[in-house]
Amino acid sequence: GQQLNQSPQSMFIQEGEDVSMNCTSSSIFNTWLWYKQDPGEGPVLLIALYKAGELTSNGRLTAQFGITRKDSFLNISASIPSDVGIYFCAGHDNYGQNFVFGPGTRLSVLP
């Protein structure tokens, strides 16, 4: 079945630094989603991507749909303490009815 890998698994950064994380798939996707999850909460959508090569921003967040359609990355600029959490990518192909989630990247921001 479809599998997603996310890297890095976890990262510790200083407040104000930029962050980059990525997600790779074993198969081609036609939709990529990026979510953030805080402890005790459900995942919250950050960015949705629908076209290969698409680059989309949401405030300090920027995400891109890879041209191979098998990867996506998320950048966070000028990190702040509230960026702490787990970031999940999720993908959807033409055949599946569901969204497959990656294992997550855990971000810690040091003051």
Added chain:
Amino acid sequence: GAGVSQTPSNKVTEKGKYVELRCDPISGHTALYWYRQSLGQGPEFLIYFQGTGAADDSGLPNDRFFAVRPEGSVSTLKIQRTERGDSAVYLCASSLRGRGYPFFGQGTRLTVV
């Protein structure tokens, strides 16, 4: 309500018991998803409804798990003969159409003792 609502927020049950978890999707959302999330892992797909019918139930781990959505709105996930390995957070999500992005509820934390 404005968001996806899941009840109860926490459920502790004894091994072998039957449990029901409820999901109220966002009004007007036709698609509804159930996911299971174990500690330190990403959400794992269980089942997807489009309207009243289960369009994809390939993620249900075995026949102890069953879900219904009789009127195309509220959904109930039912687990029979619970096992300790069923302990997890069960997340429900809904979307406006089959491929719209899912909005998640806060989840039900199920603990089987």
